[in-house]
Amino acid sequence: MIRLGRETDMPTLLALIKELAEYERAAEQVENTEAKLLADWQAGWFEFLVAELDGEVVGISLYYKRYSTWKGTCFYLEDLYVKPELRGQGIGLALLKETAKTAKKAGANRLDWQVIDWNTPAVDFYKKLGAQIETEWWNCKLSLQEEY
Amino acid sequence: MIRLGRETDMPTLLALIKELAEYERAAEQVENTEAKLLADWQAGWFEFLVAELDGEVVGISLYYKRYSTWKGTCFYLEDLYVKPELRGQGIGLALLKETAKTAKKAGANRLDWQVIDWNTPAVDFYKKLGAQIETEWWNCKLSLQEEY
Numbered sequence: 001m002i003r004l005g006r007e008t009d010m011p012t013l014l015a016l017i018k019e020l021a022e023y024e025r026a027a028e029q030v031e032n033t034e035a036k037l038l039a040d041w042q043a044g045w046f047e048f049l050v051a052e053l054d055g056e057v058v059g060i061s062l063y064y065k066r067y068s069t070w071k072g073t074c075f076y077l078e079d080l081y082v083k084p085e086l087r088g089q090g091i092g093l094a095l096l097k098e099t100a101k102t103a104k105k106a107g108a109n110r111l112d113w114q115v116i117d118w119n120t121p122a123v124d125f126y127k128k129l130g131a132q133i134e135t136e137w138w139n140c141k142l143s144l145q146e147e148y
Numbered sequence: 149m150i151r152l153g154r155e156t157d158m159p160t161l162l163a164l165i166k167e168l169a170e171y172e173r174a175a176e177q178v179e180n181t182e183a184k185l186l187a188d189w190q191a192g193w194f195e196f197l198v199a200e201l202d203g204e205v206v207g208i209s210l211y212y213k214r215y216s217t218w219k220g221t222c223f224y225l226e227d228l229y230v231k232p233e234l235r236g237q238g239i240g241l242a243l244l245k246e247t248a249k250t251a252k253k254a255g256a257n258r259l260d261w262q263v264i265d266w267n268t269p270a271v272d273f274y275k276k277l278g279a280q281i282e283t284e285w286w287n288c289k290l291s292l293q294e295e296y
Contacts, residue, residue: 017217017218020217021217021218026218029218029219030217030218031218031219031220032216032217032218032219032220036220040215040220040221045213045215045221046215062215062217064213064214064215065193065212065213066212066214066224066226067188067193067194067210067212067226068180068226069165069168069169069178069180069210069226069227070165070169070174070177070178070179070180071177071179071180072179072180072184072188073188073193076214078214078215078216078217079217100290100292103292104292108292109291109292109293110289110290110291110292111289111290111292112287112288112289112290113288114285114286114287114288115285115286115288116284116285116286117284117285117286118284123286126288126290129290130290130291130294131288131289131290132288132289132290132291133286133287133288133289134286134287134288134289135286136264136265136266137262137263137264137265137287138262138263138264138265138271138281138282138283139260139262139281139282139285140260140261140262140263140274140279140280140281140282141258141259141260141279141280141281141282142248142258142259142260142274142277142278142279142280143257143258143278143280144248144251144252144256144257144258144259145257146278
């Protein structure tokens with residue numbers, strides 16, 4: 001069952017975000033906390049869906065609006081994660097489809113996300129789904145802790 | 149002079165978006181129109197800054213909120229563009245700094261954007277500024293024209 005995330009999901013949401021970061025070999029980069037996640041969600045910075053199995057949250061999709069100057073309104077899928085022991089059962093696909101539906105309902109023309117280059121199973125899954133993959137763009141990040 | 153973009157800037161905004169797409173060798177990919185840009189801006193999908201020189205708009209910065217599950221609140225800089233004949237005078241830097249200030253004021257921890265791999269002058273400019281550049285993420289895009 002896929003449903004919209006709610007306040008009581010925050011501890012599980014953070015736990016699954018951390019599991020995904022571990023899988024992406026970047027666990028130490030997660031600076032977020034349950035309190036911050038809750039406050040940011042309440043302030044409208046993101047929404048999320050959860051996949052439930054026997055009353056337990058086993059997967060998440062976290063997304064927000066973005067804008068393409070070329071194509072117009074888009075949604076950005078920040079995190080898509082399903083617990084490793086439950087993969088291959090269509091839970092990820094169900095989360096992705098429901099995210100696409102939600103985006104479309106909100107007026108988005110396209111759903112965007114990123115995949116890390118060595119994650120071949122994910123790349124293959126996204127290609128089969130009909131996603132277009134671009135390898136020529138590099139991410140730039142500027143911390144705003146300093147003054148500019 | 150850097151100022152917030154407004155309704156009357158839409159024709160120039162679209163013209164500069166198209167100039168940037170041409171520079172990125174993707175002019176044919178711009179499907180956006182002035183009417184759509186205006187409607188999307190009015191609906192809050194993005195904000196933009198313009199750089200004015202002698203009353204003429206010569207550069208733009210277009211941005212919106214994004215969210216990192218690892219770092220929290222961020223801003224995403226979708227387009228940064230200065231007319232080619234006016235580069236090297238600090239207009240791009242002024243636009244980028246003002247975007248960073250705007251993001252920080254709105255509570256963002258980080259400013260993110262992308263650069264295309266062969267754009268060496270831009271990569272060097274961003275590195276000098278202190279930006280962290282990541283090359284291992286690929287962009288995935290799923291059109292929402294079909295049903296999911």
